Amino acid sequence: MKIEDTKFNFNKVVDQLPNPIMIFKNEQLVYANPSTYQLLGYEEYEEIFLKNLLPMGDYEKVLTQFQQVLTDRKSIVLKDITLRTKENKRMKTKLYASPSNHKHPFIQVYIQDTVYSAKLKQDFTDLQKKYQDLTNYxxxxxxxxxxxxxxxxxxxxxxxxxxxxxxxxxxxxxxxxxxxxxxxxxxxxxxxxxxxxxxxxxxxxxxxxxxxxxxxxxxxxxxxxxxxxxxxxxxxxIEKQIEAEKLAMQTEKLAMVGELSAGIVHEIKNPLTSIKGFLQLMQVGAIEMKDYINILKAEVDRIEAMAVNMLSFAKPHDSVDRHNLKDIIKDVFLLLDVQANKNNISLSLNEDVPNVFVKGDEIQLKQVLINLVKNAIEASHSNSKVEVKLAQDCRNGYIKVIDYGKGIPKRQLSKLGKSFYTTKEEGTGLGLMVSYRIIEHHHGQIKIDSKLGEGTTFTVWLPKDVYQGQELGPIKESYKSGT
Ligand SMILES: Nc1ncnc2c1ncn2[C@@H]1O[C@H](COP(=O)(O)OP(=O)(O)OP(=O)(O)O)[C@@H](O)[C@H]1O
Ligand SMILES: [Mg+2]
Missing domain, CATH: 3.30.450.20 (PAS domain)
Known part of the structure; x- marks a missing residue:
């Protein structure tokens, strides 16, 4: 009997249901949805009787129960019923039998493959366990x-x-x-x-x-x-990473101090020579002390400033104070003049430098600036210039370090700031990585603009300390441009 021949009109929805549903008239199957045929392995045109689907013991039990359903007009659940497919495969099922609303006595059977659902349950538990293991590892x-x-x-x-x-x-x-x-x-x-x-x-x-x-x-x-x-x-x-970075910062600082001090010692030698000369002349009475005392004092002050500046690098530090970026830049110039002169490069700061106050660690901020200016000097051709510009808006202070040197190829830009990336024979490749970290800790950003053969501009921006104790700054998303 074909489904089209049945007088019963079923909602199309039933056809779509994933669970098998069957309707029996007497003992013959008069409707089954596609899921039933799929489960039982029969074709839709085949005649199927209840006894084809059940082994003898279950057949008798189910038949009695179905008759009961019709008499009592009450639904029942038949557990542990073995259902047989056309190929004689057996499966344990649960049948839900209820009397049809139709005037003919029909039985609707809802089959739930308990083996299948037990398997699903097991799969789910296995999956959960695997996932649990994974999250534990x-x-x-x-x-x-x-x-x-x-x-x-x-x-x-x-x-x-x-x-x-x-x-x-x-x-x-x-x-x-x-x-x-x-x-x-x-x-x-x-x-x-x-x-x-x-x-x-x-x-x-x-x-x-x-x-x-x-x-x-x-x-x-x-x-x-x-x-x-x-x-x-x-x-x-990232505790370990932070530790390693701190170590890198310290190493970089020490290397920088070593390099700078060689220049500084040289720089100190010049004023010392002139001081010694003046003193000898005074000793023999060739010159009057009062005429030269100011020059001597200026020379001594310069030596002192350099020494204090250098010494501060060696001290342990991690302080957050209010600093004027203008003073920081001037101190850095004092330390780097020697290196710039040695390379025939003029170091300049823009006129009318504003006072820009930021909160942070003075030494760390100097470390960043020294790194950037040193890189700029190293990238510059002899007889060119490195410009540092300080500007501000209502939220941030901006330091630009501009050189007219060789520039940075595009493919290198993304590597900058990664530890140990260097193109210099004697470079450690830590300078920029340390600088990025320091600026990140200060809630600022570093941006690079570079044109090959024309030069590079590094811009550092730092949130200004607008009111004492209040920090207004950019909310930073990534610590480096281009990443
Ligand atoms: N202003 C610049 N112009 C051109 N290239 C630059 C500039 N600044 C940095 N670079 C490139 O970035 C690389 C990494 O710089 P970084 O300061 O981290 O290390 P380094 O200068 O090579 O070594 P170190 O700082 O230890 O001397 C440099 O080797 C250089 O190739
Ligand atoms: Mg460097």
Whole structure:
């Protein structure tokens, strides 16, 4: 009997159902949806009777139950019924039998392949276990947030990495765990992901359960779902990396001090020679002390300034004070004049330099500037110039270090700032990497503009210390342009 021959009109929806559904009239199958045929291995035109589908024991049991359903007009569930396919494959099923609303006595049977669903369940448990194992092995913490920072899911690795139980964090606001100085940056990233699909990478400090903060790096991705916008993050602890970078910074500083001091010793020798000469002349009474005392004092002051400047580099430091960028630039000029002169390069600062106050570590800021000016001198041709310009707007101070030297090829630009990248025979390749890190810690940015054969401009911008104690600065997304 073909399905078209049945007098019963079924909703097309039933045909689409993934679960097998059958209707019996007496013992003959008069309707089955495609899933049933697929499960039982019969073709739609074949006549099928209840006893074809059931082994003898179950056939008798089911037949009695079906009759009961018709008499009582109540649905029943028949558990552990073995169903037989055309190819005599057997499967355990659960049958839901109910009387049809139609005036003819029909039985609707809903089959659930318990073996199949048990297998699904097992697969799911296996998958869950595998996933659990995976999250136990990866040291990254993967978190899923709503846009307001509310944690929706976080991998159990959060326990090992930060000491929190993952289920206790659900619903908590992620921003509450971020260091107050870094919070604005992360909040900004969450906001910007509303209109920007680009992945964002950022470093910030996270409070551990024990109360201390640790540095982490995370990429943030925007995930669009029907219910709204979510943000996915993979947090990675970078304590070791930070340590290594600190070491690199120290190494670079020491190398710089060594290099600078050779020049400085030379620079000190000149005024010392003239001071000695004046003193000898005074001793024999050839000149009057009062006529030359100011010159002597100026020379001694210069030596002192250089010595103090150099010494400060050797001291341990990590202080955050208010500094005038103008003074920092002038001090750096004092230290680098020698090297510039040696290379026949004139070092100039723009006229009417403004006073620009920033908060930060004086030595670190000098270190950045020395690195940039030294690189500019090293890239310049003899008899050219290196210009430093200081400017400001309402939020930031800008230092530009401009050279007219060889320039940087495009393919090299992306490598700058990676440790040990150098094109110089005696370079360490740490100068820029250290500079980027320092400026990043100061919530600033470094940008490079370069034209091959024409020269390079490095622009450093730093948030100004507008009011004492208040920091207004750019919210930085990546620490380097072009990455
Ligand atoms: N102003 C510039 N003009 C052209 N190339 C530059 C400039 N500044 C940096 N570079 C390139 O970037 C590379 C890396 O610079 P970085 O300061 O990190 O290391 P380095 O100068 O090579 O070594 P070190 O700083 O230890 O002496 C340089 O080797 C050079 O190729
Ligand atoms: Mg350098």
């Amino acid at each position: 990866i040291s990254d913490v993967i978190a899923y947030y709503k846009q307001n920072g509310s944690i929706q899911y976080i991998t159990p690795s959060v326990n090992r990495e930060f000491g929190y139980k993952s289920d206790r964090l659900i619903g908590c606001c992620a921003f509450d765990f971020i260091h107050p100085q870094d919070r604005k940056r992360v909040e900004y990233i969450f906001r910007s992901l509303t209109y920007n699909t680009e992945q964002k990478q950022v470093r910030f400090r996270v409070r551990q359960n024990v109360g201390t903060y640790v540095w982490v790096e995370s990429a943030f991705y925007r995930i669009e779902e029907e219910q709204g916008l979510y943000i996915l993050a993979n947090l990675k602890k």
